[in-house]
Amino acid sequence: MPPPFLLTRPFVPPLGWIAARYIAQNRLRLLPSARPLDPAHRACLSGFFNHDLLDRVRVMQGPIPRPPLHSLALILGLEDLPDMSTAGAITFVELVVYPDDLSVATLFHELVHVAQYDALGLMHFARLYVRGYLESGSYEGIPLERQAYNLEARFTREPDATFSVEAEVDHWREHRRY
Numbered sequence: 001m002p003p004p005f006l007l008t009r010p011f012v013p014p015l016g017w018i019a020a021r022y023i024a025q026n027r028l029r030l031l032p033s034a035r036p037l038d039p040a041h042r043a044c045l046s047g048f049f050n051h052d053l054l055d056r057v058r059v060m061q062g063p064i065p066r067p068p069l070h071s072l073a074l075i076l077g078l079e080d081l082p083d084m085s086t087a088g089a090i091t092f093v094e095l096v097v098y099p100d101d102l103s104v105a106t107l108f109h110e111l112v113h114v115a116q117y118d119a120l121g122l123m124h125f126a127r128l129y130v131r132g133y134l135e136s137g138s139y140e141g142i143p144l145e146r147q148a149y150n151l152e153a154r155f156t157r158e159p160d161a162t163f164s165v166e167a168e169v170d171h172w173r174e175h176r177r178y
């Protein structure tokens with residue numbers, strides 16, 4: 001069930017800024033400890049993402065930092081905000097942080113987010129993510145997540161049927177599906 005109207009639109013700009021700062025600060029803090037993609041992962045994904053993106057991506061194993069947004073959302077009464085600290089992975093622009101194992105399906109999902117960051121820019125990505133959550137009332141309802149899950153499922157079903165994730169992202173952006 002979506003949150004009450006008064007908890008939606010007016011909160012998007014301030015929560016968007018808080019989310020963008022969380023992403024930017026953690027990216028800067030953690031990038032020095034990260035490494036490039038493993039060659040095996042890169043080979044699996046090279047038919048889906050452009051080489052520039054695959055070269056820039058960094059990965060690291062570590063706990064997912066708890067977003068400050070979480071405490072603020074609790075104050076606002078959004079008690080069912082997804083607890084990101086238990087997620088399978090999180091992506092800060094081009095940096096993927098994962099607490100346990102990184103499956104190729106999860107990595108694919110996170111790289112869809114990298115392509116979304118590339119297309120939208122950090123600030124706009126953060127704003128659309130927050131707006132998607134506030135409007136849909138659930139993590140699964142966020143359009144940026146819906147696309148990442150859809151493309152991940154398509155990849156898992158047919159890992160040899162390559163397609164361009166960047167083209168899919170451009171298509172969604174042009175048709176304002178975020």
Ligand SMILES: [Zn+2]
Nearest residue numbers: 109113145148
């Ligand atoms: Zn995701």
